[in-house]
Amino acid sequence: MRTVLMVAEKPSLAQSLAKILSNGSATSRKGFNGACSVHEYTGQFHGENVRFKFTSVCGHVMTLDFLPSYNNWDKVDPAELFAATTEKKEATAKLKMPAFLEKEGRGCDFLVLWLDCDKEGENICFEVIDAVKYSMSKPRGNEQQIFRARFSSITDTDVKRAMANLSVPNESEARSVDARLELDLRIGCAFTRFQTKFFQGKYGDLDSTLISFGPCQTPTLGFCVERHDRIQSFKPDTYWILNVELLLPGDRRLQIDWERVRLFDREVIQLFHSEIKQHNNAIVVKIDKKQKSKARPVALNTVEMLRTASSGLGFGPQHTMQIAERLYTQGYISYPRTETTQYPANFDLKGTLRMQCSNSQWGSYAQELLNNGINKPKQGQDAGDHPPITPMKPASEDVLDRDSWRLYDFITKYFMATIDYDCKYLQTTILFNIGEEEFSVTGNEIISPGFTSIMSWKSLSPDASLPSLKTGDTLPIRDVRINERQTSPPDYLTESELITLMEKFGIGTDASIPVHINNICERNYVTIESGRKLKPTALGVVLVHGYQKIDIDLVKPSMRAAIEEQLTLIAQNKADFHEVLSWTLDVFVKKFQYFVENIADMDELFEVTFSPLAATGKPLSRCGKCKRFMKLITAKPARLHCSTCNETFNVPQNGNIKLYKELKCPLDDFELVLWTTGGKGKTYPLCPYCLNHPPFPDMKKGMGCNECTHPTCQHALEQTGVSNCLECDNGTLVLDPTSAPKWRMCCNRCNVVINMFENAHKINLTDDSCDECQSTILKIEFNKNKTPLDNGCTTHIGCVFCDPILVPLVEIKRAVALRRRKGGQKSSRPRRKGPKKPKDKMAQLAAYFV
Structure with missing residues (x-):
């Protein structure tokens, strides 16, 4: 009997897929690496009885790094890293993943790859192939041995459909990931090593273990600092508005708005105030009624999920993706990494909605929507990847943890809103004249709540009911006041706004955006304030200003966007891997040389912001050379400094x-x-000197x-x-x-x-x-x-x-x-x-x- 080895991206995913494909008959054993299990069963493959072995990896099998000789920061010039020899090595050595895959693949006749269906997944496919192909049995003639399963959810229908329609791995997409990894490694390490050694050797209160540079990370930080600069340079202007209050029958009051809105000249507004004070009544000159609608959302993609989770649920992007991946692995939602906002033509909208009818919170809403007939979803964008994010099976609050339930609740309500009707309301605007000046008041009356019944956070704010008036009616003026106010600065960027900017300018992908935002937080470049606002630290501000002084391209999003375009062309097999790599590295080699030559421009900013090493820290222990006290600097990275030596x-x-x-x-x-x-x-x-200069x-x-x-x-x-x-x-x-x-x-x-x-x-x-x-x-x-x-x-x-x-x-x-x-x-x-x-x-x- 021939053997088919099948590999998923995570152990939990392998277990779920094996259970579906074996109809629950698979037996399991632990792999020798202790992290991955192997699920075995018999079945049909290409018309013959075979033995299936379903196992997994734990993310990437291999990672890219420089040869060990280049990892000594003290002996290697960072400029050498642009041409340094690299090697693929095990991503997590203790898992012994290549050896595990080689052992399980030994003697197997076929390999079916069930990695996540994105570019990273394609890249891992070829890592698995490299580990397995030499231990597999030789093919019979021209027989195909390696297959790729493409799926978007962990449901019986989708998984079995994928098994019945196997394809081949996409090498072009895998190569685009290799190109991105190599570019980020060489560019990031060269800049990071140089500026870390330069500035940590001079200043003691940087409070950051690593002063890193990243082709995506740095433009992301640039967005935050740009908003910070606008706040710091903002100068408030004083302006004045007219508040007019009318008297309604029954001693009720009606506030009306001035059509000029506001004026920045106090003397002029006092003239208008005097003019209006001469009149006792406001005359209704027009009543305008229009039926309007608030459009339902398009289908949910990753970026919109990250935005709403940050602003509405208070979840950071990386935390959101961790929860979403767990829900996907458990089969509750479809694949959470997608740029598409349009449902496929064959997507079973009614079947997906019908599964929610048993839910105690929104079951009645789902049933009513089915009874009344669902609405055709709005036209979105088909990015050619996975379908939009949708619920795949019902869940309840008692089977999920709190955060998982809140995200599942949002995804499910969002899906139902996309197939409900628009919110319809009647907008009434009453126009008044007081002398020659025009005033108005507007109110909304809900006709049909539509999708806002389930997406309550999108519902229209309730307005006080407007009085019943007709053209020519007059209302007495109760009060006329001048209010003085000031313009206010913009607020710091929220995570939601930052995600929008990153998507707009092509910084990162739906999978990497959370990583870049998390990096600038962990590097102490920004802090997360109340409301998920990102406030740059002194280090973050000085770094961006320094890049702007030396070479503004290093912090502008257009540079990374251009690289992403080239990587996309590699994925589409429209550009050569080596040509893109060579061209991009040539550009950054010149930029790095110019950066090193002009580092003094950035250092001027550091000098006025941070304290030199000699002026930082507290005396702790004596130096063995000069016998004077060395100071302990506790700000990251902690170190001892002898100012005498x-x-x-x-x-x-x-x-x-x-x-x-x-x-x-x-x-x-x-x-x-x-x-x-x-x-x-x-x-x-420990001895401070021996720790840094090994004696033996x-x-x-x-x-x-x-x-x-x-x-x-x-x-x-x-x-x-x-x-x-x-x-x-x-x-x-x-x-x-x-x-x-x-x-x-x-x-x-x-x-x-x-x-x-x-x-x-x-x-x-x-x-x-x-x-x-x-x-x-x-x-x-x-x-x-x-x-x-x-x-x-x-x-x-x-x-x-x-x-x-x-x-x-x-x-x-x-x-x-x-x-x-x-x-x-x-x-x-x-x-x-x-x-x-x-x-x-x-x-x-x-x-x-x-």
């Missing part, structure tokens, strides 16, 4: 840094500092004392390491000497923390190892009043993982056998044996190398 030392991020008992590194005399994530997290000492060949930049291979230092791995980590492959459990009296061990590579011995006041590592697990034997001295030992003993020597007395006092009660290195090299397990501690540094180094 004019040197900056990076420290670990996302934790707190404090002085460690004024102890010094035996190699360079720098005072040690402690990095900690709090009382329940990891803590370890087997150490890497960024290693603290808990990974230092110094042979005799009391803080190094030799003196504090207990056992190999229980979870990760290369880590060592290190005793935290600062954790007393609640002692703990922490892995020096991963986040494993083991709590132990709360009543011990001293722990020492011995030179012996456990015979069973090879962990270092500990000597523990307990508090004499709280000792767990028999007969009041306070000292015990044993293995924390094997000793029957110590095991109950440790949270994790298992150890890992030590992994020894081959070829007689030094064991990765900490050992205590060796010569006594030399007295001077040269002797220490000699002992290490000998």
Whole structure:
């Protein structure tokens, strides 16, 4: 029996699709990578009985990156990145996805790709093909082996239709994604590395780990700063309006509006005020009644969903897409990434509406719409991708989480509104004359609410009923007043408005727009204020102004829009991949060179906005060179700066840094500092100089004392390491000497923390190892009043993982056998044996190398 391997984009999607295609008969097993399951069943494929294996990936299988030799920021000139060699490597190494796909594809006869039906999905198709094709069985003659399933929703009908109409993957669309990835990598990394190193080396309060540039991200930020500049440069003008109030029968009042609206000259409006005050009545000169309508919406696409979710539901774009993808995977809505706003001709509008008749909130509305007959949807735009976003099966509030229900509620109501009728209302306008001046009042009366019955947020605001008047009637004037007001500045851009601008100027795609907005927030370029308004930070403003001073094209949307046009041509097989790549990179190489030559123009703006490193931070520890205090700069990225030596030392991020008992590194005399994530997290000492300049060949930049291979230092791995980590492959459990009296061990590579011995006041590592697990034997001295030992003993020597007395006092009660290195090299397990501690540094180094 031949085998068909089928691959979806997510594990949950593979499970849903396999359940539909197997009619619930599939059996499941876990894949060897632990993340993906394999669902197996038998069935028909091209007229023969076959065995189906349905599995998935977890997003992209591969990612594009530079060769490791180009990843050293200190040694590589950013300009080299435009021509640097790149490679495809595993997107998530721990998932071992290529190996998993190769194993499951071994011996398979056919491959059916069920990746998402967009350009990214096409790109992942070819990543899966590359991983599987060499392990598949050879085809019989000219037999086609690789197929593509195209679907828009997880419903029985759509999925089985896709299975019956398999096509082939689109290589042109996949290549357009490759081009975008390579351009963004080369351009973004070159600019980002240069400006990050330049400005973080001079200023201490930038409060951003990375000063990034992106061909899409930067124009997105530019929109926000442009609005900010308009607000800052706005100068209010004073103007005046006339408020006239008429008296109606029954002591009711009617406010009427001046047709001139407002004047900016106080003396002139006082003349009009005096003129009107001379009259006692207003005369009705015309009554105008018109029937108007408020149009129902076109079908829902991604951008409109993101806009409304931000302004109406308070969801950020990225959060909205995460919810929408989850609803799609669960089968509640159709594919959420689409630019189309027109239903296909064969779309079952009545069937989709009929599914909602059982809903307790809008079921009666759906049934009434079916009974009265649905309206023909408005003509939208067919972008040639997926159908508009619609509900695919009924849901209730008790089966979805709160945010998922709110988005599903919006999508369903929006769909029903598109097939309802327009809102019709009668607009009545009464015109008055007071002397030579004209005034009016307008009111609306609902004739038929139409779609606003279900989209209540679109309904017309209720107006006070107008009086019954006819031409020639007069009403006494009760009051005439002059009101002074001022023009107001525009408000900061909302996410909804920003999405509209990005769509208008072609910045990003429906899939990437949320990512770009999220990036400028995470980079501390903008902050999200009340009402989902985006307010640029000082860093965001200075960056955009700097780009404008040097090269305005870097921040203008037209540059990215031109690139997107070229990428679209690649996807349509109308442009050559290499030509587009070469042309675009040539343009940006010249722009980068000009940017570097004129960086001083941007630096002038930074100088007046931010403080230099020497004037930032608080004194913390002494420099090993000049013996003066270095300052700790806590703004991102955290670092230590010596103003005397004019040197900056990076420290670990996302934790707190404090002085460690004024102890010094035996190699360079720098005072040690402690990095900690709090009382329940990891803590370890580090030398600022060794962290940035590894002292030994087997150490890497960024290693603290808990990974230092110094042979005799009391803080190094030799003196504090207990056992190999229980979870990760290369880590060592290190005793935290600062954790007393609640002692703990922490892995020096991963986040494993083991709590132990709360009543011990001293722990020492011995030179012996456990015979069973090879962990270092500990000597523990307990508090004499709280000792767990028999007969009041306070000292015990044993293995924390094997000793029957110590095991109950440790949270994790298992150890890992030590992994020894081959070829007689030094064991990765900490050992205590060796010569006594030399007295001077040269002797220490000699002992290490000998």
